Amino acid sequence: MKTAKLKKKLVRKVFDKVHHNYDVMNDMMSLGSHRLWKKEFVNVMNIKKDETIVDMASGTGDIAKLICKKNLCRKILRIDPNYLMLKNGSKFFKNDSKVMEICSTGENIPLKDTSVDTYAISFGIRNTYNTKKALDEAYRITKKGGKFVCLEFFKITKPVIKELYQLYSQAIPLIGEAIVGDKAPYEYLISSIQKFYTQDEFKKMLEQSKFKNVNYIDLMGGVVSIHTAWKI
Numbered sequence: 202m203k204t205a206k207l208k209k210k211l212v213r214k215v216f217d218k219v220h221h222n223y224d225v226m227n228d229m230m231s232l233g234s235h236r237l238w239k240k241e242f243v244n245v246m247n248i249k250k251d252e253t254i255v256d257m258a259s260g261t262g263d264i265a266k267l268i269c270k271k272n273l274c275r276k277i278l279r280i281d282p283n284y285l286m287l288k289n290g291s292k293f294f295k296n297d298s299k300v301m302e303i304c305s306t307g308e309n310i311p312l313k314d315t316s317v318d319t320y321a322i323s324f325g326i327r328n329t330y331n332t333k334k335a336l337d338e339a340y341r342i343t344k345k346g347g348k349f350v351c352l353e354f355f356k357i358t359k360p361v362i363k364e365l366y367q368l369y370s371q372a373i374p375l376i377g378e379a380i381v382g383d384k385a386p387y388e389y390l391i392s393s394i395q396k397f398y399t400q401d402e403f404k405k406m407l408e409q410s411k412f413k414n415v416n417y418i419d420l421m422g423g424v425v426s427i428h429t430a431w432k433i
C-alpha cells in the first residue's frame with residue numbers, strides 16, 4: 202500500500218514536470234517510432250462507427266487524435282489523472298463534441314459498469330500504481346463483447362536489438378538533461394520499463410482479471426507490444 206502511494210506521487214511528479222515537453226520525451230524514448238506504433242495500435246483497435254471508446258492514460262491525447270482523424274467512433278472519453286497532461290492536448294479537441302475529458306486514475310474510473318465498447322491504454326499501464334486494480338476496472342467498465350487494447354514498452358526478445366536498446370537507454374537520461382534540463386523523469390521511465398512485467402506475465406494478469414482470448418504482438422523485437430483481450 203505504501204509502495205503504491207509512493208508510486209502515485211512519483212508518477213504525478215514526473216508528468217507534472219514533463220507535460221510541456223511530453224512530445225519531445227516521446228520522440229526521445231522511441232527515436233520517433235512511437236508515431237508508427239500508435240498508428241498500428243489504432244489499426245489493431247479495429248474501431249466500429251458507433252463505439253464508445255476509453256483512451257485511458259490519454260496524456261496529451263495522441264491516440265484520441267488518431268481516432269478523430271479517421272473519423273471513427275461515436276464517443277471518446279479521454280481519461281488521465283494529470284490535469285496538466287490532459288489540458289496540454291485539449292486544444293485539438295476544442296470543437297469536437299464527441300470527445301470528453303475526465304481527470305481520474307485507471308484504478309478508480311467514474312464510469313458505470315459495462316458502458317464502453319473499447320478500452321485503450323497506450324504507454325499508461327506501466328504508470329498505474331495498482332495494475333491489478335486498473336485491469337479489474339477496465340474489465341468492469343467494458344461491455345460484453347467489448348475489447349481491451351494496450352500498447353506498452355516491454356521486454357525485448359531479439360538479442361541485437363536488446364543490446365542496442367540497453368546502450369541507448371543508458372544515454373536517455375543524459376540526453377533528457379541536455380534537451381529539457383532534467384534527467385530524473387527519464388531515469389524514472391527507464392527504470393519503470395525494467396521493473397514492469399514481461400509480455401507473458403502481463404497476459405496472465407489480464408486472464409486473472411477475467412479477460413478472454415488474450416494475445417499480444419511484439420513490435421520491433423519486443424521494444425513495445427500490443428496486448429488484446431476480450432470481455433465475453
Ligand SMILES: C[S@@+](CC[C@H](N)C(=O)[O-])C[C@H]1O[C@@H](n2cnc3c(N)ncnc32)[C@H](O)[C@@H]1O
Nearest residue numbers: 258259260283286306307323324325328329330
Ligand atoms: C507516457 S504518458 C502516455 C500518454 C498517451 N497515452 C500516449 O500514448 O502518448 C502516461 C500517462 O499516464 C498517466 N497516468 C499516470 N498514472 C496513472 C494512473 N494511475 N491511471 C491512469 N493514467 C495514469 C500520466 O498522467 C500520463 O499522462
